[in-house]
Amino acid sequence: MDHAIIRKPADDSTCNLPHDGDRVALRFIGRDWPKSSSAVQDISYAQLAQQSCRFANALHALGVQQGDVVFALAPRIPPLYTVVLGSLRAGCVFSPLFSAFGPEPIIARMTKGVGKVLFTLASYYRKKVAPVRDQLPALQHIILIDDDGSLQALLGNTPGALDFHALMAGASDAPLSELGFTGIVVGAALGGLRPVVEIMTVNFAFLALDQIINSAAVMHHMSGGQFSVPLVIRMTTGGGRQLAAQHSNAFEGWYAHIPGIKILVPGTVEDARHMLAPALADPDPVLIFEHALLLNREEECRDHIADFNPWCAQVRRAGTQLTLLSYGGMLVKAMAAAEQLAQQGIDIEVVDLRCLRPLDDATIIASVARTHRVLVVDEGWKTGSLSAELCARIVEQAFYELDAPVQRLCRAEVPMPYAKPLEEAALPQVADIVAKVQEML
Numbered sequence: 001m002d003h004a005i006i007r008k009p010a011d012d013s014t015c016n017l018p019h020d021g022d023r024v025a026l027r028f029i030g031r032d033w034p035k036s037s038s039a040v041q042d043i044s045y046a047q048l049a050q051q052s053c054r055f056a057n058a059l060h061a062l063g064v065q066q067g068d069v070v071f072a073l074a075p076r077i078p079p080l081y082t083v084v085l086g087s088l089r090a091g092c093v094f095s096p097l098f099s100a101f102g103p104e105p106i107i108a109r110m111t112k113g114v115g116k117v118l119f120t121l122a123s124y125y126r127k128k129v130a131p132v133r134d135q136l137p138a139l140q141h142i143i144l145i146d147d148d149g150s151l152q153a154l155l156g157n158t159p160g161a162l163d164f165h166a167l168m169a170g171a172s173d174a175p176l177s178e179l180g181f182t183g184i185v186v187g188a189a190l191g192g193l194r195p196v197v198e199i200m201t202v203n204f205a206f207l208a209l210d211q212i213i214n215s216a217a218v219m220h221h222m223s224g225g226q227f228s229v230p231l232v233i234r235m236t237t238g239g240g241r242q243l244a245a246q247h248s249n250a251f252e253g254w255y256a257h258i259p260g261i262k263i264l265v266p267g268t269v270e271d272a273r274h275m276l277a278p279a280l281a282d283p284d285p286v287l288i289f290e291h292a293l294l295l296n297r298e299e300e301c302r303d304h305i306a307d308f309n310p311w312c313a314q315v316r317r318a319g320t321q322l323t324l325l326s327y328g329g330m331l332v333k334a335m336a337a338a339e340q341l342a343q344q345g346i347d348i349e350v351v352d353l354r355c356l357r358p359l360d361d362a363t364i365i366a367s368v369a370r371t372h373r374v375l376v377v378d379e380g381w382k383t384g385s386l387s388a389e390l391c392a393r394i395v396e397q398a399f400y401e402l403d404a405p406v407q408r409l410c411r412a413e414v415p416m417p418y419a420k421p422l423e424e425a426a427l428p429q430v431a432d433i434v435a436k437v438q439e440m441l
Contacts, residue, residue, distance in 0.1 A: 055086030066091030067277040182208035217260030245415035253386030267331030269299035291329030313360035319349030327353040337433035382410040
């Protein structure tokens, strides 16, 4: 994937980002980057957090909007870490363009990405971008850094000097208080902004439940339609990393119970890449749950999808004998199980729910009508779960299409163990899905 992932330590006053010696290192999805020691910038987490927040403000001051793509060409420049994290803080998508590319591949990729901002060395701009600048009508802002480290900017066609240190002034990092900063962004959304907030894990989001459920979710209703809360909250969900009972839960089904918010759960790299923009465009609060085990996954990903619609379920694999309903981290296991079953002559259809509220009943029921058997694979607990809601809807809407009772495969009804063998036993695995399907057929 093309965007960076960075994790905040519990106490940024004493901890640094993941580093090699005393140097910060960012981890991109699927790779550690940069690999060259010359590309690593000496900077503490506190410095990076402060500078990136200020850079995000600078992007907004230039007119950059949430969902815009920020490109970086010639990544071996010291301020790049600030640019990466600052772009994400601004709600933008960060996309690296490596200097080995010639002008044509760079321009082609930037055109597909509909980029609004380019951050690059002045020398690379002169060699690779300026000659074909007229092919990039969507590119509105170019931020240049000279080879000696001084920063300039081209706003449209008007060059002007920018003081990098001035850009970094006038902002502060968020407090380590989920209730506090979620309340701040709810107010910001009511004031006309479209903020994006990241809560480290779904478990910590409980500390912000009052702001999410009693404010963001109900404000449009309680104001008689006068106010909307266009807010996006991203958080990590799921188990499988040996983080025990307090950091391994999958509570997205709980949030799907609440009217007034929408729930997106990407199960593929492409969905994770493209769900942010429509979530930002929605007038209501949108929660995006990203499974922790998918963060390092590599897949083919198109830069632009004209008809991308995250609010609909998608048939990931067509089949005739049984429907596997799944989403998020369980989708990968469902697909692997379907491939194993195919080798045994069993034809399985896999449906990726993608959006848990509102559920796409039409796609689900259409699949049931084709296969007449259903297995729901859900990482949540079985009792009072999303899987129970899915079973109820199928029985209510397609009872006479069923040739067998709807079955569920969920995590064990216990707090998540720390020990790896016990954790694996508590979560649905590929072998469990295969065995359950064989039992149903």
